[in-house]
Amino acid sequence: MSKSNNQDQSVTNDDKSHKVNKEKNNTSELNEDKTLEDIENTESEIENESEGDIGSKLEEKNEEEELKKIKDQLLRALAENENLRKRTDKDIEQIKKYGHIFFVRDLMSSVDNLTRAVEAVPAEKEKLDEPIKNLVVGVEIVLQEINSFLEKNHITKINPLGDKFDYNLHQAMYEAPSKDYDPGSVIEVVQPGYLLHDRLVRPAMVGISKKVDSKDEKKDNVKNI
Numbered sequence: 001m002s003k004s005n006n007q008d009q010s011v012t013n014d015d016k017s018h019k020v021n022k023e024k025n026n027t028s029e030l031n032e033d034k035t036l037e038d039i040e041n042t043e044s045e046i047e048n049e050s051e052g053d054i055g056s057k058l059e060e061k062n063e064e065e066e067l068k069k070i071k072d073q074l075l076r077a078l079a080e081n082e083n084l085r086k087r088t089d090k091d092i093e094q095i096k097k098y099g100h101i102f103f104v105r106d107l108m109s110s111v112d113n114l115t116r117a118v119e120a121v122p123a124e125k126e127k128l129d130e131p132i133k134n135l136v137v138g139v140e141i142v143l144q145e146i147n148s149f150l151e152k153n154h155i156t157k158i159n160p161l162g163d164k165f166d167y168n169l170h171q172a173m174y175e176a177p178s179k180d181y182d183p184g185s186v187i188e189v190v191q192p193g194y195l196l197h198d199r200l201v202r203p204a205m206v207g208i209s210k211k212v213d214s215k216d217e218k219k220d221n222v223k224n225i
Contacts, residue, residue: 101196104155108194108202111150114143150194158193158204160186169193171203178209185209 121136122128128136150157158169165172165184173190181187186206193204 097197098199101199101201104194104196105201111143111146112191114139114146118143154197155201156195158195159189160204160206161189162186165206165208169195169200169203170206172208173205175208175210177212179212181209183209183211 118136118140125133125136147157160166160170162181163186164182165186170186170193176187178185178187185208186204187209188207189204190207191205194201
């Protein structure tokens with residue numbers, strides 16, 4: 001009986017130890033599984049954090065690029081507005097200075113006619129009848145006021161008698177030999193010209209001197225004889 005009891009007891013102990021070992025193995029396997037799971041979770045978290053960091057960095061980079069684009073567009077718009085303002089100011093200044101040039105050009109014909117009328121008056125005005133003399137005096141006063149008005153508005157007369165011919169300001173009507181003037185000089189002003197500030201309204205129509213030929217000198221000598 002004692003042998004059988006001992007045998008039963010040893011079997012029971014073996015079973016217990018086997019169960020304990022099995023439980024240990026199961027616990028070990030569970031711990032290993034849990035450790036693997038923790039590692040996987042940690043790696044997943046790291047990957048997620050890395051992806052999140054990369055995403056946030058990309059977003060920040062995109063925001064910076066967008067900000068740069070907006071800043072560049074703003075600077076370009078400001079520069080264009082400034083250039084437009086300068087062009088507009090320049091155009092306004094040009095219009096103020098030269099906008100009435102066509103009016104001045106048309107007015108010059110009337111001024112020329114009035115000047116010719118005054119120049120045609122005889123030198124001895126006192127001999128004229130009183131009504132005619134008063135009319136002449138009135139015309140002269142009007143011409144003086146017109147000339148004063150032209151000067152105030154920066155309209156300058158070009159009267160280049162004796163000056164060198166300038167194709168920018170003068171228009172040659174004829175050329176004639178002259179001993180009194182150097183070749184290429186203005187010997188007669190047929191019609192005066194006008195400038196508005198520095199812009200030509202009308203060129204002066206002039207006669208120009210040229211060198212006297214030997215043939216012309218011989219003709220002059222023959223005439224003098």
